[in-house]
Amino acid sequence: MDQQFYEEVQEPVSPPGQYFNSSVICSYVFGFLEMAVPIDDSQTIPLLKDVFLPINPRFSSIMVRDQDGRMKWKRVQVKPEEHVKVPKFPECNSPELYDQYFGDYVTRILTERTPQNKPLWEIHIINYPTSNAAGTLIFKLHHALGDGYSLMGALLSCLQRSDDPSLPLTFPSRTSSNSQQAKKSMFKKLPSFISSFFNSMSDFGSSLIKTRMIVDDKTPLRSGYEGTVSMPFTLSHISLYIDNIKAIKSKLGVTINDVITGLIFYGIRLYMQEIDRMARKANSTCVVMLNTRNVRGYQSVKEMQKSKVKGLWGNKISFLQVPIPKLGQSKISNPLEFIWNARKQIKKKRRSFSVYLIGLLLDLEMKIRGPEAVAKIIYKTLRNSSVVISNLFGPMEQMTLANHPISGLYFTMTGGPENVDITIMSYVKVIRITLRTLKGFVDEQKFKFCIEKAYDVMFKAAMEISETPNKN
Incomplete structure (x- = not known):
């Protein structure tokens, strides 16, 4: 060389x-x-x-x-x-x-x-x-x-x-939730813009307070221990059929992400209640990781290089801090309310500008104090929360690598102080939920069972609905 x-x-x-x-x-x-x-x-x-x-x-x-x-x-x-x-x-x-x-x-x-x-x-x-x-x-x-x-x-x-190597892999379509909103006149958009502005200021302020001052309660999923990054973690998995998730989605008039997030939130509370009944009312927050690129779908490396959108490769992520509903709330007596609650919270926060305001603040912190200071802010945000969730949608067709058929695909992340990471990935007709949990602190089999129970309860409840409720 x-x-x-x-x-x-x-x-x-x-x-x-x-x-x-x-x-x-x-x-x-x-x-x-x-x-x-x-x-x-x-x-x-x-x-x-x-x-x-x-x-x-x-x-x-x-x-x-x-x-x-x-x-x-x-x-x-x-x-x-x-x-x-x-x-x-x-x-x-x-x-x-x-x-x-x-x-x-x-x-x-x-x-x-x-x-x-x-x-x-x-x-x-x-x-x-x-x-x-x-x-x-x-x-x-x-x-x-x-x-x-x-x-x-x-x-x-x-x-x-696998079926035809000359054809490209395809992925689930991602329709823009703002497509109808874009067709509205500026006059009709004004109330929504004003609402988004005030929500953004509120979310931005609460995120700053949450990051720097407010800490989640200790629960069966949040030990509060320091130094857990170097402690052993274990992986467990839950596989769900996409068609069944789509059936719930259609019945409730929501998205697949709403269904998955809602059933995970419900499963989290079921596990907390199983281990410590008082924890079902604990203050707990989920950090939901977001891709901030202004593109639809994945692109191969060659497509990224040809794209007019610069900087597609790299780390273009931010996060939402979403409170996990409490089992003790009267409004959450119906398990399906966890899905509607997740939809409402995430939809509200996605419409907010707070994600971009936080990004600008971190950029300013980077210029003034350097990357170590920003890393401490991110670390503290994760440490003060209970669970981190990230999701990727995978190919709809079976894949091969050097003529080796791939039967399953999943991922996980490490490096943060949180005791629980939940990653979601679709592949062909299956959604794989991967639980990375602190070994010896979280009972991974019981946690897995509680999320599976949440799915069973929600599927049954959704199939009993004769008419799609209007919860938007």
Whole structure:
């Protein structure tokens, strides 16, 4: 590799990239590909060299500080074999035992940091059968490299449709909730604009107070312990059929996200009540992560590069702080009210400008006090809350990677002080809810059971409705 390779213009590390790789937060995104057949790992190194590394220069870069003290991405020579981990489990004939080995291995790598003197990613090849797959491929990618949107774009560049590789993968449509609003005259929009303005000021003020002063109550899902980032976490999963979620959606006149968020909120309260009855009335907040790009649907890396919208790759995220309804409230006696409540809260906050005001405030804080100070604000926001939720919508068609059919797809995140992370991802006809919970504090099986119970109760209640209620 010639010297010119190392002396090319270095890309500055974005502010979010610096927040997520600081002394306060070191965050990773884990993508799990469940294979329907055993993995042929002889193809790994060629695929990394020919397909993965060319996706984005950051996969071949490390973070360095220049002479002026600014963080830059510096291209380096990559040795792919140093980034590939292939664990050895004790031989056995039991998928259930391999489930345990797999779970223990994942628990360990969730808290391990990748070396800073190498590009910030790893590939873990689990070539043992579990209850869900013949083998599992784990992508461990530092959050500084990009967010879920970027990484899904990277997947689009690596994966193909099983039915016809020449056709592009397709994703669930995302219709704009503001399409009708845009058709209104300025005069008719004025009351809505005034309402949004005051809601924005209120949300912005409450977010600042929540971040800096107000802390959620301690509950069976929020220990209040310091230093939980380095403690062991475990993963558990819930799989729901998209058609059943759509049936609830149609009956209630809401969105799929409303249904998923509402049933998770209800499941959270059921679990709290199961462990400690008083916790059902505790003050608890959920941080909902948002993609702030002004685009619809995912784009492959090539499409991102061609797009007129600049800066599609990277971290373009913000968050909403949504209060979790209490079981003790009289209005929440009907479980379906959790869905309508979630819809009302998120719809109101999405229409608010507070997300952008918070972004401007963080940018100002970055310029005045630097990335460590902003990382502390984000850390404190997560620490003062109870649960973090993030969702991605995946392909509607079955995929393959190097002729390996993919039977399942899910992800999780690490690096924050919260005790519970909930990630949601759709793939073909299934929605996978992944629970990352603090080991030894959260009873993950009981928590999983409570969310499944919430779904069963809500599905039954929704199917008994003869007419769609007007709850908008």
